[in-house]
Amino acid sequence: MTLAGVAPDDFYVTTIYPTEVRVQGQWIPVQNQRMDGAIALTQTPKGLVARCQLLRDLAVEEQVVVGVEGIRTIRKPEIREQRGHQEFSFMGAGVSSERRVELVVEQIAWELRHIRDQGGKVVVTAGPVVIHTGGG
Template identity: 35%
Template sequence: MTVARTVELEGHIIDSGMMETCFGIIMDMGGSFEVEEFAIGRHKTETSYARLQVEADDEATLQSIVHELHQNGANPADPMDATLEPAPADSVVPPGFYSTTNHPTDVRYDGEWVPVGDIEMDCAVVVETDGEPTARTEVLSAVEAGDLIVTGDAGIRVKPPDRPRGQEGAFGFMQGGISSERPSESTISKIAEAIAETNREDGEVLAVCGPALIHSGAREAFARLVREGYVDMLSIGNGFAVHDLERDLYGTSLGMDTESLDHPRKGHKHHIY
């Protein structure tokens, strides 16, 4: 006996690739679907709409599929209220808290959609229920005991970019073709020459490293430089450590597989978890 749930896609779902992505998610995860309604925008400024009935063999599989569809812009046709749990202590969030993206987000409370203010990535969502309900993002260190934190995926509506270019995923801002965080070959050569010259003069090399070293896949090469004595000291922040731990635990950096450059499902949560 199969279980089913209806989801909706709205926006530039064809030229953005959203619809194709959602179809692939359903089939790759062992589900099936039926298109119940499909309205195509007739002009560039018009949006399209699709209503899908998603089926799976069991509830757990269906929930996993719906979760992934939600991360790619699909929303349940029969949304429930968001699940709220109090923070157990200052700077501590409940297990399974919802980790935000940098896209416009609403949470459902008491049957109404409430926009999340001050949206930014890698935050918790705090809902204030006194008077007119409001929602805001909060960095984890600023969460206070008793704050009502959104957990799980129910009652959350995310609007991804209408027309993303390429397969950038949740951390597309790190994927540009030219970036000061990705040094060119000539710059690397100059750094190598400077290190060699410093060693010849019995000087010491201090490496000031940021998360880009992990994100670019240079972690192992840098570790070799340290082991072989080319680097004497490190100056790093906690961002470097977080990226390094994410790479060890999940094989990703900012949700991106540093070997294949793919964006695994749920990868955007690795960094904050």
């Protein structure tokens, strides 16, 4: 990695599930599991350690896991059977019903027109929520 707080291209984005990475023929459990992080590898006196980190906390000297080969998530079979009943599923449906999308879109459109009418410029960085709310 060349810059602190910047992940390399194609880095593996972590999930809520316990994860392991295969390094030099051994499966290493990832510590501090969380969603939307990166897996950083650090050599310690006790051996290689893999831990989940926020992107902003990545250091220059850390190795970050890229791609998906040699990564496995661990989910208990009984959890898979209960999917849809008890398991957490972030934006699991095709369209989120958490908000009245039409009202929010109308408010945003008004703001954009107002900025444009005053000679301003707008840059939009859209994420997955656009698709999950039907904005695609």
